[in-house]
Amino acid sequence: MLKDITIGQFFPGNSIIHKLDPRFKIVITLIFIVMLFVGSKFACLAIGALYTFLAIMLSGIPFKMFLKSVKPLLPFLIITALINLFLVGTGDVLWSWKFLKITTGGVNLSVFMLARIVLLIMGSSLLTYTTSPITLTDAIERLLSPLKKLKFPVHELAMMMSIALRFIPTLIEETDKIISAQKARGAEIDSGSFTTRAKNLVSILVPLFVSSFRRADELATAMECRCYNGGDGRTRLRQLKSARRDYVALAVTVFFLAGIIAADKLLPF
Amino acid sequence: MSNIIEIRDLHFSYDTESEKPAEVLKGIDLDIAEGEFVAVLGHNGSGKSTLAKHINAILVPTSGKVLVDGIDTADEGRLFELRQRAGMVFQNPDNQIVSSIVEEDVAFGLENLGVPYEEMRQRVDDALRAVNMYEYRLHSPSQLSGGQKQRVAIAGIIAMRPRCIILDEPTAMLDPQGRKEVLAAVHMLNREHGITIILITHYMDEAAQCGRVVVMDKGRVVLDDKPERVFSQVDTLKKIRLDVPQVTELAWELKKAGCDISPEIISEEECVEALVRLLGVRP
Incomplete structure (x- = not known):
């Protein structure tokens, strides 16, 4: 969906x-x-x-x-x-x-x-x-990139954006799974009054956030293992x-x- | 052959500041020669993942020493040099892929090392071909299966031309097909490129295919030998809640029942042969 x-x-x-x-x-x-x-x-x-x-x-x-x-x-x-x-x-x-x-x-x-x-x-x-x-x-x-001279974190912002883009499909898939899991336990997500639905949304958001933090932690370790050290001295494959x-x-x-x-x-x- | 990894009296505790630090590794001595294919087996909480994290300095010893290719992992000045030589592949393929395009993800480590474009292009293509993922180089990782994603992660490591790769339960989240693909790629890297492999796993059949098996329990190395000799210690393995391959267990039970059969059997073929000999029939 x-x-x-x-x-x-x-x-x-x-x-x-x-x-x-x-x-x-x-x-x-x-x-x-x-x-x-x-x-x-x-x-x-x-x-x-x-x-x-x-x-x-x-x-x-x-x-x-x-x-x-x-x-x-x-x-x-x-x-x-x-x-x-x-x-x-x-x-x-x-x-x-x-x-x-x-x-x-x-x-x-x-x-x-x-x-x-x-x-x-x-x-x-x-x-x-x-x-x-x-x-x-x-x-x-x-x-x-000229703003780097003013200590503006250009590379960091771009890295954050591209990681966000990378994880959108992954998190969508995960949300789908959580919704199914909560439905299987009887949570009403598509029905009920607006307030019940809003309340039930919490049961989706909490697991989603918890797993995102775990993912973020693992990704950070994996990036460090591949020698990530911020933007200085990086070369790029995409020209x-x-x-x-x-x-x-x-x-x-x-x-x-x-x-x-x-x-x-x-x-x- | 010289040792690529030397671990001397390694102790490690989490929360060293607290009053009761949890000691996870309790004195490990381990040498791994260049070109070896070593499986590290152990139950949950045996310290096998913690040991893996020491090899490329995600964790540093509380006491003792870890040398990788002559570099002390506690030496922060040579951290990147170390991580380039000892690459690490993790369990969840999704959480180690950084870019939305396969080839850019493989290039990530090289970009960080500042490798010039021409060389990077070559190394990325070589790495993708080595794991048989070249035709997927422009795909998005979300379009790939688990086994394919894990092979992309491996390509990202081998593009950095490491001398040793540590894989921390790389197949735990994969389906049987994905497991097969990943293991085939890892064995090929060991055989054809001479890369030292340390495979952390809890699958016995994966360990049985390696040249050497190290069994860990409660922060210590309990067994360290060729797979057939490790698996023949069925008593010891059962005591630390590890299974042995089915065929090994069969041979062991037969031996216990008084049959004349070697307990050092790890593959189905060996087992068939031994049973045929035992029964004196022709297959």
């Missing part, structure tokens, strides 16, 4: 987006976010949308997966749109009732914000859809190599960013 959970929603593939160096992908995603927020005109958003859809097409991942990524945030989107719709008072009044009124300025802004956030979600989903969590961790470690396509992708992104800034300055709306 729990086995079907996918973490980070990675879709393995062989597209050019998949093949990009993960470090570049992270940087490009950051530029993309700037890109969406730097302009305040519809033309800027149109260019941003063009960029997003182009990238989605190149990734070869079905478009409906990106719509799915927006779904969990729908309530938040609706609230944002409504607040903008009713509380912005600029432009001509279109409709009013008592203290509520809708103006052209409000309509414009709520549509603009809605489109901007949807693009933001879709574009950043592309990063996690096309990069495996472990590669992503690796890339973050390397991008943050991140930037290729020509990474620079091309970066250049295209910067070009779009420039386009948006120009559009924001030159175009009327």
Whole structure:
């Protein structure tokens, strides 16, 4: 039952987006976010949308997966749109009732914000859809490595993340076993009132925690036995190599960013 | 041949600070020659795992000395050198695999030692081929069976090119198929690569296949000899709650009943042969 959970929603593939160096992908995603927020005109958003859809097409991942990524945030989107719709008072009044009124300025802004956030979600989903969590961790470690000079524990954080990723399937399997074991002893996990179920959850969490501590202890010993000594002087099997396509992708992104800034300055709306 | 492991009067107690320290090892002397395949047998609480942990300095002696390839395990300055030479495989394969990708896990020890990329690639591939797991190098450990995971763990150790491997009940959590795979890999490493193996186990049949068996009880070495001679001491073994292989027990019972049969029988083939001789029939 729990086995079907996918973490980070990675879709393995062989597209050019998949093949990009993960470090570049992270940087490009950051530029993309700037890109969406730097302009305040519809033309800027149109260019941003063009960029997003182009990238989605190149990734070869079905478009409906990106719509799915927006779904969990729908309530938040609706609230944002409504607040903008009713509380912005600029432009001509279109409709009013008592203290509520809708103006052209409000309509414009709520549509603009809605489109901007949807693009933001879709574009950043592309990063996690096309990069495996472990590669992503690796890339973050390397991008943050200059912070090591400030005694920021970059390697330790990345190691923790990758061990967490490694143990997610193991712990899911274990949780499944514990649930079955407790059910066999008569625990109600799927039925009963909300409070009974919440109470019964304790009977799953306690054994799970106990066994996790034991695992952590054994893993630490095993790591020490294999000469683990923190990040200093470590070499890596996984080599991140930037290729020509990474620079091309970066250049295209910067070009779009420039386009948006120009559009924001030159175009009327 | 020179000794790769020399243990001299090893005592070890947990909680040395408390008033009644629990002494787990009570004076152990043991020499293991390079290239040997030694099984360490013992009941729960006999101190066999504690002894194993002394060989690569997870624990250091309360008194006495442990030398591995000439390195004193109490010498903290040479800890990594020591652990590279004496690798350790644990019981639970899940709790010793660090990475989500098989080949990266095998590389973990080499990464820690700072081995350059080209050499690391070569050693990882060699290690995976040695345990017959090369085709699984890009798999996630969660997709593998217990026996496969344990072989990955072994590959992670042999990539470090150790001279000796200590396996602490490596097959205790595996199904029969997994046990077979792991033991075959370990025997191959001993035979073809000359790696000294110390196999901690409570399976008699695993011990019977080794070149030498050390039996421990209550923190002491009770027996230390070739498997057939160890298992022929059925009385002693029963006293410390250890079983003997079925065929050995049969021979022993027959001998007790007055039959002319050697009690030094550890394999089914030997047993059949002896019985045929005893009965004077042709199979």
